[in-house]
Amino acid sequence: MTNKSGHTPKIPQNFQVSIDSFSCPITTDIAVFGYVDNRLKLLLTKRAVGEFTDHWLLPGGAMEADETLQDCASKILFALTGVKDIHFEQVKVYSALDRHPIKRVITVSFYALVKPEDHPFSLKGNVEQIAWFDIDDIPKNLGFDHAQIIHDAHLFLKGNLKDRLVVGELLPKTFTLTELQNLYEDILGLQLDKRNFRKRIFQMDILKSTGKVKAGVKGGPMLYELE
Template sequence: MTEHERPAVTVDVFALTFLENDLRVLLIQRARPPHAGHWALPGGFVEPHEPLAKAAERELFEETGLKVNRLEQLHTFGDPGRDPRGWAISIAFIALVAADAARLIGDDEEVMAIQWHPAHDLPPLAFDHVQIIDHAMQRLRERADDLAWLGQALPARFTLSELQRLYELAGGQEVDKRNFRRWAFAQGCLEKTEAMRYGDHRPAHLYRLKSVP
C-alpha cells in the first residue's frame, strides 16, 4: 500500500443558522496563503486515524469555537486543481446550529475573522467552496420538510413565524400561513412554551423542539 502516492485529505464544514430573519453561513477569513484574505468554510487536515466526523467537529471548534453534536456528511470533493498546493480531497459536512449558542471565538492563528454571512450574498470564496455551498443549499432544499432537523438552525425558543420564514428560505418557496401551522404541528416535534416574545406588535407564543434522544 506504500507504493501509491497519496493525496492530502481535509474536512470542511458548512454550518448554517437562522439569524436576523435570514439564512447565514459560517465563514472564516484566511490569514495565510493559499487564498490569504479570502473567506472560506471552516475546515482543515484530518489527523492520522481520526474518524472523519471527529475531524470536522474538531476543526470547526478550533477555528470558530462552535461546538456541534450532529454533523452530517454531505459530499466528497476531489477534482484536480481544487487546491493550488496540489492533490487534495475534502470531505464536506453540513450542520444546522443555533446562532445564539455560538460565541465565535476561534483559537487559530490562521483565522483573521469569523462571521455569519448571509447565504444569498456571499463574498468571493477560497478553493472550491462555492461548489460545496451549492451542494449544501441543494441538500437543504431536499430536507427542508424534516422539521426536527431544520429546527436546529433556530434558537432554543422561537415563534411560528420564524419557523415558517426559515422553512420558506430553506425550501425555496413560500407557503400559506394556516396550512404551514397545521402541517408543522402535525410533524409532532413542536412543543408550546408558556413564554411569549414581545416586540413591535402583537406578542407571539414561543415554541421549542421536543428533545429527541
C-alpha cells in the same frame, strides 16, 4: 469508455487495497449556517497564512491518521473559530484532480445549522477574520472550490428541511405551528401553503402537543414540542 476528463481510464490488474495503493490528503470543510433576524447566514473565515490568504474560506483543514471525518470537522471548527459541540451532517465528497494548488486533495463537506448567539466565535490559530454573511450576499472572493461547496451545502440544507425537521436548535422549547412555518419560509425563501405545510409536518410524526396554548396571542394557538 472515457471519463469526464476525456481520458480512457487505466484498468488495474488488482482492485484490492495494497501498501502501494494511491493515497492523498483528506480534508473536511464545514458550512455553518446561522439564523439571525429572520435571515439565513453563513460563517466564513480569512486566514493569515497558507493558500488564498486574501479570500474568504469555509472553516476547513486536514484529517489526521487517528481521526474520523467527524472528529476532523469538530477539531477544525474549534481550532479556527472556537465553535464547538454542534451537530454536523455530511453533504458531499469533492475529488477533482486540480481542486488544490499544492497537491491532490480530497475533501468531505459538512453542514451545521445553529443559533449564532449560542455559539460565539473567537479568532484562533492563523485566522485573522471571521464573519457571518447573508446567504444572498456571499463574497465573490472565495478560495479553492468553496463557492461550489457552499452552493451544494445550501441545497442539501433546503432538501433536508423539506424531507424532515432539522431546525431543532433554532426553535424554542415550545412553539406554535405558525412560528415553525415562519422559520421554514425564512430559511427556504419561499411562501408555503399553510394547509399543505401542516399536513406535511404532521406526517413526519415528530411533533408532540403540550396541551397548552400560547398566552397573549389571539386565538390561543396550540404549543408543540419536538418528540
